[in-house]
Amino acid sequence: MIWPAPLDMAFMRHAFAAGTCISIAGSVVGYFVVLRRQAFAAHALSNVGFAGAAGASLVGFDPMLGLFVFVLAAALLMAVAGEDIGHRDISVGMILMFSLGLGVLFVNLYSANANAAIGILFGSVLGISTGQLELTAGVSLLVVLLLAAMFRPLRFASLNPAAARASGVPVSLISTLFLLILAATAAISVPVIGALLSFAIFVGPAAAAQAWTGRLGTGIALTIVLALVETWGGLWFSYYVNVPATSCIASLSFMFYAASWLPAGRSWVLRRRNQPVGV
Amino acid sequence: MAEPVVIASGIAAGKGRDAVFSGLSFQIEAASFTALVGANGSGKTTLFETLLGLTALRQGSVDILGCEPAAARSEIAYVPQADRLIHDGGFIGREFVAAAYNGRRWGMTLRYRAAARAVDRALDLVDARDLAHHKLANLSGGQRQRLLVAQALVNQPKLIFMDEPLAQLDPGAQERIVALAARLRDTLGIAILCSTHDINPLVQTADRVLYLANGQGRVGPIEDVVTDETLSALYGVPMHVVREHGQVFVIPAQTAHCANPKITSLIDRLQRA
Numbered sequence: 001m002i003w004p005a006p007l008d009m010a011f012m013r014h015a016f017a018a019g020t021c022i023s024i025a026g027s028v029v030g031y032f033v034v035l036r037r038q039a040f041a042a043h044a045l046s047n048v049g050f051a052g053a054a055g056a057s058l059v060g061f062d063p064m065l066g067l068f069v070f071v072l073a074a075a076l077l078m079a080v081a082g083e084d085i086g087h088r089d090i091s092v093g094m095i096l097m098f099s100l101g102l103g104v105l106f107v108n109l110y111s112a113n114a115n116a117a118i119g120i121l122f123g124s125v126l127g128i129s130t131g132q133l134e135l136t137a138g139v140s141l142l143v144v145l146l147l148a149a150m151f152r153p154l155r156f157a158s159l160n161p162a163a164a165r166a167s168g169v170p171v172s173l174i175s176t177l178f179l180l181i182l183a184a185t186a187a188i189s190v191p192v193i194g195a196l197l198s199f200a201i202f203v204g205p206a207a208a209a210q211a212w213t214g215r216l217g218t219g220i221a222l223t224i225v226l227a228l229v230e231t232w233g234g235l236w237f238s239y240y241v242n243v244p245a246t247s248c249i250a251s252l253s254f255m256f257y258a259a260s261w262l263p264a265g266r267s268w269v270l271r272r273r274n275q276p277v278g279v
Numbered sequence: 280m281a282e283p284v285v286i287a288s289g290i291a292a293g294k295g296r297d298a299v300f301s302g303l304s305f306q307i308e309a310a311s312f313t314a315l316v317g318a319n320g321s322g323k324t325t326l327f328e329t330l331l332g333l334t335a336l337r338q339g340s341v342d343i344l345g346c347e348p349a350a351a352r353s354e355i356a357y358v359p360q361a362d363r364l365i366h367d368g369g370f371i372g373r374e375f376v377a378a379a380y381n382g383r384r385w386g387m388t389l390r391y392r393a394a395a396r397a398v399d400r401a402l403d404l405v406d407a408r409d410l411a412h413h414k415l416a417n418l419s420g421g422q423r424q425r426l427l428v429a430q431a432l433v434n435q436p437k438l439i440f441m442d443e444p445l446a447q448l449d450p451g452a453q454e455r456i457v458a459l460a461a462r463l464r465d466t467l468g469i470a471i472l473c474s475t476h477d478i479n480p481l482v483q484t485a486d487r488v489l490y491l492a493n494g495q496g497r498v499g500p501i502e503d504v505v506t507d508e509t510l511s512a513l514y515g516v517p518m519h520v521v522r523e524h525g526q527v528f529v530i531p532a533q534t535a536h537c538a539n540p541k542i543t544s545l546i547d548r549l550q551r552a
Contacts, residue, residue, distance in 0.1 A: 148386070148387055149385055150385060151386065151387045152380075152381055152382050152383075152384055152385065152387065153382060153383060153385065155378045155382070156378050156379055156382030156383070157382075158378075159364070159370065159375055159378040160359065160364060160375075160378065160427075162357065163356070163357050163358065163379065163427075163430065163431070164379075166333065166352065166355070166356075166357030166440075167352055167353070167355070167356065167357065167379070167383050167434070168349070168353065168383045169382060169383045210369050211369070214369055214370045214371035214374060215370075215374055216370070216378075
């Protein structure tokens, strides 16, 4: 098979495939992350993954196993700590602080492999194994299917939680499930994009899409397109210019977000739809 | 008399050490408008939660359309206070209304036509087709309140609970929301329980008032409940009701006489009449 130039090596094909998976799953999750004002939880869960991976390496387990155990446990802790938006950032921050403390300890004890820690914090998109790619694709598919299965109650609970609860939507269960789905997505994203750069996937494209359109379906589709452009563009650019791919992806993510706030861009897209109206 | 939709018998509820209210009995008929009046903390929201089966009863029983409250939720729509929405209003009105359509069912909506028809119908009922494509953030309080009501209507409820829908609205918008609620009662036969801390915008429209104070309640037509005798008994201190220009003012008798000569003279005029 003849591949185009950036795809002629297996590691680049793996990078594109894994990037595509986390772009799609991360976009759908990220859309609701931004809608539900849980960006801090997304950031924290990704960083909790760092401690999990470091801990698993220390005791000789697969880092991915440690990643999943830590992020899912942290998501459950966040769910128990509560949904009250006024206090939620404090509990999330405390969980983040505690797990980063553990991460520092694990890296310190396992000093033989400090490079692995850097790889988790900033991602190693060009070093994705076949097994890791399979795991990424499988979890991405599962995440998208789960979100489709809980789409209606999740949408209602995100837009009007009090009315949703009154109409019988199990709002706390939906919140917990969503945090677990977010955690699983963070776990597969961390080795690819890096714990510290998860905003590029979870927040940047969704925030830009929500500024551009007030429709949910269009917004999710636009988020996926932006995330794919960002990931593919970043990988392609880094191949030719020889700069780290994650830097390019993060820069593109920021550019989309910044563009969504340009007054000219906003009025160009929204002029027809979005004028203030009278009583 | 129309069939009762809600029958509450001797109910008491409240999450804290003491019940917020107790010994409360009332009925709500189909196609009726009941004003739920009380100060902050008098138990209006607790009563809503009790009727929705979200707060356990301490005493008494509630029957809604022949079921326990929690089993009747599919027939009830709750319109929360507008400031309890957490998102920033980046959504167009139509999308907001559609979010409630079959919202308690798992999965996705696959029958788009049916969903679109239900949303159109709800928007038409509140006269908000023109708001469908505007972002919530760009709408006035009254317009947002109409979309909240449209969202409540999308699953065709028999009973609507409105939590302080008139708070923070200017008089024109208040009038429009009250007229809208009256229209839903008259044309669709929906029973409406609408909480408010000021009864005046509802005086002309409400069929009955459920007045909460001091851990108790009184129910009946406004002219029977909002009287010196009933409210004095309810509050446990002498109260005066002043009616002027179709408005109703409820004032502690002591304060009224001491503090405000204008109100004192109003009360004197009322008593002479």
